[in-house]
Amino acid sequence: MNNQRGKRVLITRFIIVLASICFVQNLVADEPVFSIDVTLDLGEDIGQSFGSVFEAQDVAGNGIIGAGFADVYNTQFRNDRHVLQFYVKPDKTARRKHTITRLPFPGLGTGAYLFDLDQSLYAWDDSEGLRVRKLNDDLKTWSIADDIVRGGVRRGDGLIRVGNGILSYSLDGVYFDDKQILAPAKSGYYYKFYYANGRLFFYHRTTENGEESTVIKCAPWKPGQKHVDIKQVETSKTNYPRSSSFVWAQLGNQVITVCNYGGVHVFKDGKWEIILEGSDQTSFQIYSAVNYKDILYLAQYPTGHLFEYDGQTLSHKKDWPPKSPVVSPSAREAQTTTIYRGELLVGVWPWAEIWRLNGDDQVWQFLGRAFTHPEPHNKTVHPYEEFAEQHNLVLNSWGQRVTGMSAIGSDLFLSTSSKGLYVWKDEYMFLTQSQREEYGSVLKLNMDGNLAASINWTGKPLDLSFKLYKSRLEIWQDGALIGKTSHEVDLSVLSGLSQMHLGQGCFGKSPGEVALSRN
Template identity: 35%
Template sequence: MPSGNRICFMIAATLMTAVAPGDDCSEDARTTANSATPGACEELDSERAATTKRISVTIDRGQDTGDSFGSLFEVASTDGSVVIGAGFQNGYNTRYRADRHSLQFFVRPTDGKRSLRTEQLPRPNQLCGTYIYGRDDVVRSTYGGVKAWGSKSNSWKSEREIGGTNESMRVAGKLLTFGDSEVQFDGRTILSRPEQGSYQLFFYANGHLCFYHVNRGGGGYRAYENDAAGFSKLYACPWTYDQPVVDLSTAIVLTLPVVGETTFAWGQLNEQIVTGSNIGGFYVFEEDKWRTLRQPELGVSYQLYSTMIFHDRLLMGQYPTGRVFQYDGAKISDLAGWPPVLDGVSKSAREAQTTAIYGGDVFVGVWPWGELWCYNPDSRAWSFAQRMFDHPELSNKITHPYDLENEGADVPNQWGQRVTSLVPSGPSLFVSTSAKSPCNRDADRFPFLEPDKWKSYGAVYAITMPGHLSAPTTWTDGPTTFEFLVSGAEISMTQDGKEIGSTTLTGQLAERLGSGLRLDKDLNWGQGIYGPFRGKSIQGEVQE
């Protein structure tokens, strides 16, 4: 070892002896430490200062009209090894919308090298499937009764069912709930059931409550003739939380080309609200009118199962390609290789059902082999995270798992494998699975899943990757200040001086942050992976 390196090592060792990690440098401690090694505390203070970053952001979200608030900031380190950012995720996965009031803070390595730890949680039900969503930093399962996950008790707790979708979201700090053809806000009904048909798949954004009104008229999918014979209609109803009810007389309504059209996913891109129908239609609501961007086609598969803002565009999980498409506000484009196809499986009948931002990376769950993929925006590379099922063996001779064993059944592809939900909460990403539908176990009809293989369907996992923190935020009428602290391997968030979340980084990411990391001066306020900030005002500062 060269002599210069040896000297540096000896100094470091002496400092650690004089001032142990975690010791404070009070006056008494400073006197003792400096008598052993003059300047020890001063050098330790300097080292801590070099590794501590405090980013403060004051925002005014304005009136809460259901919008997704977007990014607060994003900044790279001067050496280009990491990117740090924060914002509110704008996503929707096969019915359930991401929590608009949950704030994410990430530290992302630009080389994309990350480690995952997967923990299987107790089952929320005994069905072969479940869907989950997050609200107020609580993960909820909605099939087989609504259950809330308790991390301290390591168990699921039953909650009151809302009815129908069992979906809810916060608007200005109060609860907006979507039930079976009706909507409630803060405990009062603001939209009642229709006289005919049903209201389906509610979405609130840009000050409009949107939904499908479907009356099948006793038949299957078919071209629309007249209302008496059946219809599907899209509604956009102006509404804000200070209004007692939704006034249907003010609704902007579009009658759809196919009777029975409904949706798997809504999305929001700036001033646009979009929805893709189960028959392949794509509809955009903007400037108080609906327009059709893509016509539905009977007999042609084209469905969008998820949407998620990614910088200035909307990513949408598609079937049957299993890829993510993008919408830029004017056109839809197929993104080749987003994500790749797992080696050893068929390229047919694939579905990108779920999308989420976690740790500053993009995660995508793909049917029918339960694949979980990860995309790093800096290296622009996809990596295979893991398969959420350990059976059956991969095969490109069949399209779906257990096609041969289940041949002749009413639903031949029932035992395809879904990644139904991706929900960031705290430091983890919660992942749920299902068969094609969350059915009951039937040992006589499906003996090939006995005795325990059926349990892979309806499982919930907590995946933890260093570099992510999610936390619920409090609604404020007016400005609120968030602080993001990176201190060595510790990251934390506060709102108006109160800590709302913290976690400890590990591995290579912790080593990078502990080595005197400096931030680039080019910090983008209100810009980043979560899309542009959509509140009333934003102002930030950095302390290093």
């Protein structure tokens, strides 16, 4: 189907959908109120961001119903790129409603970081060895999964699905479906890996004559190739010998990493470029990145705000998000980001604040904190500074982080941590056992109207169907149901729809081809 004919068919079908919405209250439960069938051709999976599938908007251009893939990196881990979200937003009043439930303690230390794979959730820490716990289907118990990555999961290690295989990376090397494609470095070590746009990216630290140095590298590799072509490596030198990173990201054909000293390195057009030099005199650290509406948002310390990168310039989004009025404005860190129900969410240190952006009017809503204690205040910058001092710890040791955000099914799972990943000691008697277990806990946030499901990679164009019923959401792939959930959204919100976009929306532009299926 050519593009012009596809657009005409799209408009015709959309008008039919709009006409049917007027009778939404009279529809029976088994008749979809809204449905759309598309063919999504993503081409070869080379680590790219998959972006939006479709978005239906009101007359002002606000997305009401849509689908797409969030590509997020939160401090330690990249989310599962193959998770497809389908959402419908309630009206503005109902949109503010949410619930937060704390799950049983994973049994780690004072912190946990999340990653997800194939709609399974994992919590990680390294306070006593390299520990990974998998959340069981009952959402009440955890299983040991320490060996999910060869050699254990260290900081900067991990695994993602690429095509129908698993790419894993650690100090023991990089493996694709258990076959080594990159051996450990012969000198020094490789760490902080990332795969995007057909290249493997990583940091390389070496020591020569007693002096350390760190460079950032990338080299070509695609599934089907036996080894990373290290001879074609492209290198960017860092200013400081012990440079590392908390984040990788991509925007279109560009790949971005930010060093812990603030250097912003961008790989584009086959070469590296530094758009912001690092400095040990000024603190500038990025802890998370998300592509939202074709802008790359970077979560920063010490403002606690987002910075935006449009592919050319990096700029500060002041008061994105704002702060709770009762806490100090100092030393704030936006640490986690994601897209959930088509909306941008951010977690902020040191009081574990959770913020949601209402995209219609660009106003932030405070969803609450991931901790119940202590009562927020501005007498100190961080929680429990007096007890940190009492135990000869750094003052911000008991600051409160939101460390992970993973969409699974209808929910968004969050994790928490103290500043570092510590072992609990008996002398920390200023907290009760239940208060202790809020550090390193996992929570479930629910906002009505979202469904996440994993696609099944076939190497062929995907036939996707999105069905919205009066009380449920469904996603179908190639004729099989891959996800469903209930909802209570008042579907009269659909009466305001006026325009539809394929391959565009809140998840960013799709790099593939999206067309209406010929049904």
